[in-house]
Amino acid sequence: MKNQAKSQLATGAVAHLPTSDDLKNSIVRHLHGTLGTDINKASRQAWWSATCAAVNEYVFDGLRNTQRTHYEQNTRAVHYFSLEYLMGRLFSNNLHNLGAYDAAKQALAELGLNIADLEDQEEDMALGNGGLGRLAACFIDSMATLNYPAIGYGIHYEHGLFKQEFSDGRQIERPDSWREYGNPWEICRPESVQEISVYGYVETTYDLQGKMKKVWHPGRIIKGIPWDIPVVGYQGSSVNVLRLWESRASGFFNWDVFNSGGYIDASRENVEAETISKVLYPNDETDAGKELRLIQQYFFCSCSLKDIIRRYKRTYGDDWSQFGAQVAIQLNDTHPAIAIPELMRILVDRAEMGWDEAWNICQHVFAYTNHTLLPEALEKWSVRLFEKVLPRHLEIIYEINRRFLVEQVDVLWPGDNEKKRKLSIIEEGHEHMVRMGHLSVVGSFRVNGVAQIHSDLVKSDLFPEMVALWPDKFTNVTNGVTPRRWLKACNPRLSKLLDETVGVDWPRDLKQLKKLAAYADDAQIQDAFMAIKHQNKADLAQTVKELTGVSIDPHAMFDIQIKRLHEYKRQHLNLLHILALYRRILQNPDYDMVPRVFLFGAKAAPGYKLAKEIIYAINKVAEKINSDKRVKNRLKVVFMPNYRVTLAEKMIPAADVSEQISTAGKEASGTGNMKLALNGAITVGTLDGANIEIAEEVGADNISIFGLTVDEVKALHAKGYHSWDYYYADPEIKAILDWLETDYFTPGKPGELGAIKRSLLEGGDPYLVLADFRSYVDAHQKVDGWYRDKAGWAKKAILNTASVGKFTSDRSIEDYVERVWKLEACPVTAKP
Ligand code: Z15
Numbered sequence: 001m002k003n004q005a006k007s008q009l010a011t012g013a014v015a016h017l018p019t020s021d022d023l024k025n026s027i028v029r030h031l032h033g034t035l036g037t038d039i040n041k042a043s044r045q046a047w048w049s050a051t052c053a054a055v056n057e058y059v060f061d062g063l064r065n066t067q068r069t070h071y072e073q074n075t076r077a078v079h080y081f082s083l084e085y086l087m088g089r090l091f092s093n094n095l096h097n098l099g100a101y102d103a104a105k106q107a108l109a110e111l112g113l114n115i116a117d118l119e120d121q122e123e124d125m126a127l128g129n130g131g132l133g134r135l136a137a138c139f140i141d142s143m144a145t146l147n148y149p150a151i152g153y154g155i156h157y158e159h160g161l162f163k164q165e166f167s168d169g170r171q172i173e174r175p176d177s178w179r180e181y182g183n184p185w186e187i188c189r190p191e192s193v194q195e196i197s198v199y200g201y202v203e204t205t206y207d208l209q210g211k212m213k214k215v216w217h218p219g220r221i222i223k224g225i226p227w228d229i230p231v232v233g234y235q236g237s238s239v240n241v242l243r244l245w246e247s248r249a250s251g252f253f254n255w256d257v258f259n260s261g262g263y264i265d266a267s268r269e270n271v272e273a274e275t276i277s278k279v280l281y282p283n284d285e286t287d288a289g290k291e292l293r294l295i296q297q298y299f300f301c302s303c304s305l306k307d308i309i310r311r312y313k314r315t316y317g318d319d320w321s322q323f324g325a326q327v328a329i330q331l332n333d334t335h336p337a338i339a340i341p342e343l344m345r346i347l348v349d350r351a352e353m354g355w356d357e358a359w360n361i362c363q364h365v366f367a368y369t370n371h372t373l374l375p376e377a378l379e380k381w382s383v384r385l386f387e388k389v390l391p392r393h394l395e396i397i398y399e400i401n402r403r404f405l406v407e408q409v410d411v412l413w414p415g416d417n418e419k420k421r422k423l424s425i426i427e428e429g430h431e432h433m434v435r436m437g438h439l440s441v442v443g444s445f446r447v448n449g450v451a452q453i454h455s456d457l458v459k460s461d462l463f464p465e466m467v468a469l470w471p472d473k474f475t476n477v478t479n480g481v482t483p484r485r486w487l488k489a490c491n492p493r494l495s496k497l498l499d500e501t502v503g504v505d506w507p508r509d510l511k512q513l514k515k516l517a518a519y520a521d522d523a524q525i526q527d528a529f530m531a532i533k534h535q536n537k538a539d540l541a542q543t544v545k546e547l548t549g550v551s552i553d554p555h556a557m558f559d560i561q562i563k564r565l566h567e568y569k570r571q572h573l574n575l576l577h578i579l580a581l582y583r584r585i586l587q588n589p590d591y592d593m594v595p596r597v598f599l600f601g602a603k604a605a606p607g608y609k610l611a612k613e614i615i616y617a618i619n620k621v622a623e624k625i626n627s628d629k630r631v632k633n634r635l636k637v638v639f640m641p642n643y644r645v646t647l648a649e650k651m652i653p654a655a656d657v658s659e660q661i662s663t664a665g666k667e668a669s670g671t672g673n674m675k676l677a678l679n680g681a682i683t684v685g686t687l688d689g690a691n692i693e694i695a696e697e698v699g700a701d702n703i704s705i706f707g708l709t710v711d712e713v714k715a716l717h718a719k720g721y722h723s724w725d726y727y728y729a730d731p732e733i734k735a736i737l738d739w740l741e742t743d744y745f746t747p748g749k750p751g752e753l754g755a756i757k758r759s760l761l762e763g764g765d766p767y768l769v770l771a772d773f774r775s776y777v778d779a780h781q782k783v784d785g786w787y788r789d790k791a792g793w794a795k796k797a798i799l800n801t802a803s804v805g806k807f808t809s810d811r812s813i814e815d816y817v818e819r820v821w822k823l824e825a826c827p828v829t830a831k832p
Contacts, residue, residue: 012238012828013063013065023107059098060230074326077326078328080139080140082154084132085140089123092115093232097234124160126161126178129280130284131671134645141233141482142482142812148817154245155277155280164641170612193226196222196298203217220269222299227246247273248274276296294390297338298393302342320347329365329366345393373665378435379436386434437462441473446474446820451670451693459474475820478812481809491532497525510804510805523791541553544640552597557656560652561602562602562643562651565614567611568662570661572769576769579739581635597638602615603642613753613755616753620745621753648675652672655680657681657684663713669689670688678804682704682796684704684779694804694807701796702799727760741757
């Protein structure tokens with residue numbers, strides 16, 4: 001008998017897990033029957049598609065069983081509304097979660113194929129910008145794993161986040177066409193199409209009893225087509241769905257134009273309708289205020305609400321009394337906040353419900369997650385734009401606001417116009433604006449921040465009066481990451497060691513990792529742990545060579561900063577440190593330091609000038625340092641092009657040091673910080689976001705903390721911060737900033753890297769880079785010392801992995817269930 005790779009036993013929705021023979025037969029069958037080719041001439045792409053089709057036989061099995069169970073049990077469900085889902089690839093993820101990765105690997109090997117080559121055929125599903133979108137992806141993984149009835153709603157963008165290239169060190173954006181050759185994971189559901197309206201005007205009418213009724217006469221009707229992506233829970237538990245809407249022109253409205261000879265006009269309208277789901281806005285944490293973006297938000301919220309209501313009515317008909325008990329909607333930031341007035345419109349205008357009853361339902365349904373305090377990220381829409389696109393919704397928002405100011409604000413602060421001005425959903429000024437954060441708080445029964453300090457700041461700094469009105473509305477849910485993707489799948493070597501030391505349950509019970517702490521001083525485990533790290537670094541060195549041509553030595557310390565490029569995340573602080581080390585080496589040829597490779601991965605928003613200048617500066621400094629013989633390999637700097645989920649999966653397992661260096665108070669949580677610590681990297685970080693909680697878990701000996709605290713930052717701003725003082729007081733700072741202005745890094749072109757210096761001096765250094773510089777350098781000096789002690793470092797790395805079990809997204813989801821959603825788990829059993 002052949003040696004069969006065994007799948008783990010199915011326990012939930014997926015009845016029978018495949019053996020390698022099952023998969024082999026199925027792959028060949030699909031190669032013939034689905035792809036129309038055969039084993040002699042199939043391309044890698046065809047093999048990949050056939051394998052996905054084989055995997056889908058099991059995925060769809062689980063999906064059917066889950067949907068049947070949820071329908072039969074008729075349980076309360078959560079509906080996660082997010083404009084972004086940063087899924088990455090699904091092939092190996094689905095195999096791992098099915099417990100069929102080894103079986104597939106063997107099946108493919110017997111067919112003469114390497115599973116890793118097939119994995120590389122898949123485009124990343126990059127329907128998100130960064131942290132917020134990736135969090136949504138981790139959350140739907142956890143909700144399926146924990147058997148919660150849950151559905152993710154979003155937009156089926158034709159183009160996800162742009163692809164990044166460098167040309168002479170500068171970022172170039174190229175379109176991402178992830179679906180050009182189809183996508184095996186999605187299922188079109190034409191039976192669930194929705195129609196939505198935009199533009200037009202509102203007519204006030206009166207019925208025979210003299211009762212006023214508002215009628216919205218839309219200017220355009222647009223069709224939403226749902227695409228379902230199965231979300232496979234770990235070890236075949238539930239298979240939930242992510243439902244993404246694609247926009248199309250509605251035949252209904254355009255025929256008139258068409259018939260009256262307006263063929264071109266009609267097809268222009270088609271193009272406009274299809275534009276809605278064309279492209280993801282590439283701004284992370286900046287509100288551009290664009291009309292198309294508002295339409296995107298409304299489009300997917302309206303489609304999703306109608307989808308939820310259609311499903312509800314299947315069971316309850318016109319009885320709305322159970323809606324609040326059955327439906328929870330989580331708003332991922334304010335981006336879907338338009339769902340609040342949309343549900344009011346549906347209830348009041350269409351279902352003809354009284355205002356109070358409708359509002360009561362809304363307040364049992366919506367909950368809002370805040371992800372940032374940055375003023376430029378807080379969404380505001382001009383009243384003028386709102387009136388044009390959604391005239392009826394503007395009226396509804398005015399009424400929500402009127403009642404809020406009269407029934408809540410004026411009751412607590414009678415006659416206080418200053419309070420009303422501050423709390424009003426409508427901001428008065430040169431141009432009136434709708435404040436989506438205020439609307440979200442007023443319309444939700446719960447509001448949460450994403451790490452403890454951030455939730456505290458949401459209460460104290462962002463919405464203190466709202467807390468006075470509703471103290472119990474505010475809570476915290478610290479973010480988390482899925483250990484299936486961010487440890488098991490991306491770091492198979494470490495996963496195997498963990499299976500052997502702490503048992504095989506850690507992927508769904510991450511606190512099990514604590515058992516590893518007992519081995520922190522065990523020389524054998526230390527060696528094994530560091531040997532794994534070394535192999536991962538060697539793999540990454542290979543990737544770096546292929547992508548950039550730069551050779552790096554896996555014996556050097558790998559120091560990694562991966563995240564969107566933003567001033568508050570301070571990639572330029574990292575650059576200043578690199579320049580300081582380089583300068584010391586040039587001034588002292590024998591300068592003693594642990595050889596280090598600084599690796600960056602970051603995309604800049606296409607319109608964010610300074611962010612792009614920072615990328616350019618890092619690339620130019622890297623070029624110079626990497627070719628300077630005097631450095632003698634003590635320093636290497638690499639900016640990895642096109643940072644994305646798939647690249648993160650290669651970089652994170654290879655990190656020795658994790659850079660989490662935002663100005664205190666600015667990074668709401670961070671999630672990369674969790675992934676890196678989980679994979680045994682030591683954090684150099686500020687007391688910001690979830691770094692604080694990571695420090696609590698790993699202990700002060702196993703993290704290098706630096707910089708001003710939130711309170712110190714506030715105090716410094718209050719007293720007046722003068723970055724020039726640091727420039728004149730610290731000769732190393734002065735020398736480095738002046739150096740950037742010379743033509744040393746850009747021969748013949750002095751001043752090319754001057755933007756950073758200008759922002760730090762003339763620009764006032766809004767993120768306190770110079771104030772934190774000295775303590776940052778010291779934190780790195782400490783890390784350099786730690787690394788020289790091999791056993792000491794291994795112990796710290798092991799204790800990081802052992803101590804961060806709290807940061808699984810399973811724990812985050814359990815917190816949401818307990819503090820917000822009040823759901824019951826609904827285990828799924830397979831039916832043959
Ligand atoms: C985004 O990625 C985040 C916040 C935002 O307001 C937007 Cl628009 C995008 C990030 C936070 O910066 C990060 O600290 C947090 O970990 C992440 O959301 C998930 O909560």
